[in-house]
Amino acid sequence: MELKNDLLLRAARGEKTERTPVWLMRQAGRILPEYRAVRNSLRDFIELVKTPERAAEVTIQPVDILGVDAAIIFSDILVIPEAMGCLYEMQEKKGPYFPKTVATEQDLNTLKVADAESDLGYVLEAIRITKKELNGRVPLIGFAGAPFTIFCYMVEGSGSKTFSKARKMLYTQPELAHQLLQMITDSTIAYLQAQVKAGADLLQVFDSWAGILGPEQYREFSLSYIRQICEALDGQVPLTVFAKGAWFALKEMSALPCQTIGLDWHMDPEECRKWVGTDKTLQGNMDPCVLYGNAKEVAGATRRMLEQFGPHRHIANLGHGVYPDTDPEMVKVFIETVKEYSSKMR
Template sequence: MNKTESITTEKKIHIKNDLYLRALRGEIVERPPVWMMRQAGRYLPEFMSIKEKYDFFTRCQTPELASEITVQPIRRFGMDAAILFSDILVIPQAMGVEVEMRANIGPFVPNPIRIKSQVKDIQIPETKEALGYVMDAIKATKELLNDEIPLIGFAGSPWTILCYMVQGQGSKTFDLAKEFCFTETEAAHNLLQKITDTTIDYLKEKVIAGADAIQIFDSWGGLLSPTDYNIFSWPYINQIVQAIKPLAPVTVFGKGCWFALNEMSKSGASALGVDWTCSPKNARYLSGGNITLQGNFDPARLMSPPEMIKNMVHQMIDEFGKDKYIVNLGHGILPNIPIDHAKAFIDAVKSYPNS
């Protein structure tokens, strides 16, 4: 029996608040569920107190810390889903690529991949061993959540992972990553496939460990033209969707990828994430109108007064429609967002449509 066959497709555990899972299934709901991308992290004072004691990857690699960070926002705000505290760059680390988190720089790869001979040396690891600490964090988090709400596991898209592995750090253009794809195309596809194979195995292990749903983040997909997106990003994301969707619901979030919503909607993914540059009306139109959508409040709009946040959130729900919809931000929450403004966002959804 292979790994796919060994994973139970129906969760035996009853989750008390299954609003998020019901929305992913497209069911009629009393209100849309709500969570926030990057909700476990840098805008919370309790997170910052842990950050002062432990460096970034220590937090990721220590199950007790990762699980505690994951549930912190749930205790404070009561979102309808938790997302595991981790990072997309644990994948290249597991593949033998050194990744650091440097102050004032962010992710940093000391020895980026720039020539095709380096791709041959990239490993496809046994993720259960190489990333066992993530699975342990999922199990620890499930205990803390006590079946109250679902837990989301995630991974970066292969294109987004390649961007960091080749560029070596964050970038507004990822020009070196693009150059590698356009000049060393065969090597780029070999690297993308290795990342894809590793990610599929990784996400299967996450479902085995207890993740109730999966999200794929294509943070830098919008930097590609629609033509190149269909060459270097979407085919690899689609491989992941096809492998994981029989095991758990999958959401695909491509920042700046409105042009791909129609193609994405045909993949069998349970939901598509939308950023704040695409209106609800256009998102419904482009995605064909039948798939659950997630988004798309501008994270910077959480700086607005709480009463305005409430009004804007209710308007956003009205425009998307309460069904086949998950309320979220259009990207990760910013570190300078006041706590009561984040609370206003969550509470606005919970009060819908009664105020």
């Protein structure tokens, strides 16, 4: 099916666009009252993720309400550990919790490499439904967590400021860490390939906890596995790598076979462009807290961001997911400013 709005895909491929495309990480979620209405009609977050019709509904809401240039499938990065046999719960106001973690080889032996169709079919069905209902209006983004970020949750058991248990394993049991990371990587590659087959137009890999590692460990325990994913998906659909806090790895990321590199709000776009070069598209990177300002402040910050990135090879986004107590009206100001101002920059 031909897309009516293919700005995102053209920008990712480095083609010239009439304006800068824009979407937001976590756009399908708690900022929208319409999302909360759907979420409250179900038992919990995990039930919403596993109900394809409802997941498709909340995926499309931001396209209708906010006017973004892409939908991103409503799911969670933690569907991979669950599919591998490491179950999680989503605790209100606390986040994810894993009753059983991976600490020993015996723990590892209870896990498997996930089968995308049988273990994660509900996500694939949500993609198929969403594609049909979008009817070519905008592209659909599929995603997965980077292996190291998934590893952090499976070893630590929950979110953490330091992930000291997970990082300890890298030093004390590096072979076990590599075995688990490879299982996660194999599961993720099959999952992302299945998302493409189901209809995803672009993929994003989220390395949310990249910034807790130093350069040497990041190279060994994260970037090498992200490279495997990029190589396995190379040539299928455009791929974005977003590694929060890993500014030190940007030059090495520029050598990955991916089309787009996501920047968080700590990263200076002009400096990053020098490190990355001109062959990659950059995505980002406004501080989500800017959206707590008034319309004039949000518009001004958005224009400054666009000027820093320049008119080509840029996908406008925040430097991380939009915060749940953000006013949707300020999100609309951000989106409309990107559309209007980037058109004038051409």
